[in-house]
Amino acid sequence: MSRDSAEHTCDVQGCTAQAERSVSGKKVEMTGLALRSEGIRQVHLCKAHYRELKKETKGIIPDYMG
Numbered sequence: 001m002s003r004d005s006a007e008h009t010c011d012v013q014g015c016t017a018q019a020e021r022s023v024s025g026k027k028v029e030m031t032g033l034a035l036r037s038e039g040i041r042q043v044h045l046c047k048a049h050y051r052e053l054k055k056e057t058k059g060i061i062p063d064y065m066g
């Protein structure tokens with residue numbers, strides 16, 4: 001079983017949706033997203049918040065950087 005896929009909740013503060021993707025904490029730091037705790041290395045995001053992050057980082061971080 002992968003530790004990184006299912007059974008994770010979105011790490012955004014106040015969000016209880018199931019996480020679909022994980023991204024580096026550094027990347028999330030570059031956006032305005034507030035996480036439930038600080039210093040998370042691998043941040044789990046639900047579909048909606050992942051989309052938001054992609055939008056926020058568009059033009060800043062290329063897709064291939066994850």
Ligand SMILES: [Zn+2]
Nearest residue numbers: 010015046049
């Ligand atoms: Zn979320």
